[in-house]
Amino acid sequence: MTAAPEPALRDALLAAVPSLRAFAISLSGQVDRADDLVQDTLLRALSNLHRFERGTNLNAWLFTILRNLFHSEYRKRRREVEDPDGSYAGRLNVQPEQGSRLDFEDFRTALNRLPSDQREALLLVGASGFSYEEAANICGCAVGTIKSRVNRARSRLAGLLNVDDVEDLGPDRMTRAALQSN
Amino acid sequence: MTGDKGSKLARVIPEASLDDKLSSEPxxxxxxxxxxxxxxxxxxxxxxxxxxxxxxxxxxDQLEKKASSAGKSS
Structure with missing residues (x-):
């Protein structure tokens, strides 16, 4: 049963789409899958509107739904593709979007190699603009856990990206290009 | 507080208490x-x-339409 989205709410949901998509794309590493996640999130939000407390942060609520959908789907997929070490997920990189700059590719690849709990913590706090407290609520864990995941995510990214020597990513990039061109 | 464990593991701090104070992560x-x-x-x-x-x-838009037409017909 889906309630009629009143115009204000419809606009609010639509306004939330760009940030939901950015989160979903960065989290899943795939645009198609991300759009499905966003669509499922909107549908689920509409059918659970009675659970939303008016006056609280709609975006945080939507992010919570999307994050839970992502994890339940991820668990399902993991069973399907038998991918215990996540190497399959690691290979599924976002194809460059039209207009997006090539140098984001290295960053996205590195981001995809993080454990998903670290990735989501970093995305929520470092990119989506949530506080540590909000991120903890979204992920259903303690604030300290979020802080530690964010720290580990940053350190790991710095290692993967060779932050001290950003230019030195050439060979890796060429290998990936060769692999992806097939 | 630093009682008996101290003799064996003088410099080992339990992880839980590390989390409370300094982060053990780099x-x-x-x-x-x-x-x-x-x-x-x-x-x-x-x-x-x-x-x-x-x-x-x-x-x-679709949901809006569907919901409003459902409202009329019922």
């Missing part, structure tokens, strides 16, 4: 942290700038 220097943050936001902003696919507008 901390990035400010500069690297800043660079990672900048790249992350740049990548994210790029995604945020992308136009919203029509499917989402269509979806919300």
């Amino acid at each position: 901390k990035l220097d400010k500069l690297s942290q800043g660079r990672i943050g900048d790249q992350l936001r740049a990548m994210y902003d790029d995604l945020m700038q992308q136009p919203v696919p029509d499917r989402f507008k269509d979806l919300l």
Whole structure:
């Protein structure tokens, strides 16, 4: 049963789409899958509107739904593709979007190699603009856990990206290009 | 507080108490942290700038129509 989205709410949901998509794309590493996640999130939000407390942060609520959908789907997929070490997920990189700059590719690849709990913590706090407290609520864990995941995510990214020597990513990039061109 | 365990494991601090005080994880220097943050936001902003696919507008419009026509017929 889906309630009629009143115009204000419809606009609010639509306004939330760009940030939901950015989160979903960065989290899943795939645009198609991300759009499905966003669509499922909107549908689920509409059918659970009675659970939303008016006056609280709609975006945080939507992010919570999307994050839970992502994890339940991820668990399902993991069973399907038998991918215990996540190497399959690691290979599924976002194809460059039209207009997006090539140098984001290295960053996205590195981001995809993080454990998903670290990735989501970093995305929520470092990119989506949530506080540590909000991120903890979204992920259903303690604030300290979020802080530690964010720290580990940053350190790991710095290692993967060779932050001290950003230019030195050439060979890796060429290998990936060769692999992806097939 | 530092009682009996001290003799054997003089310098080992239980992990839980480490978490409370100092993080046991390596901390990035400010500069690297800043660079990672900048790249992350740049990548994210790029995604945020992308136009919203029509499917989402269509979806919300459709639901609105469906709900209002269902309201009339029942």
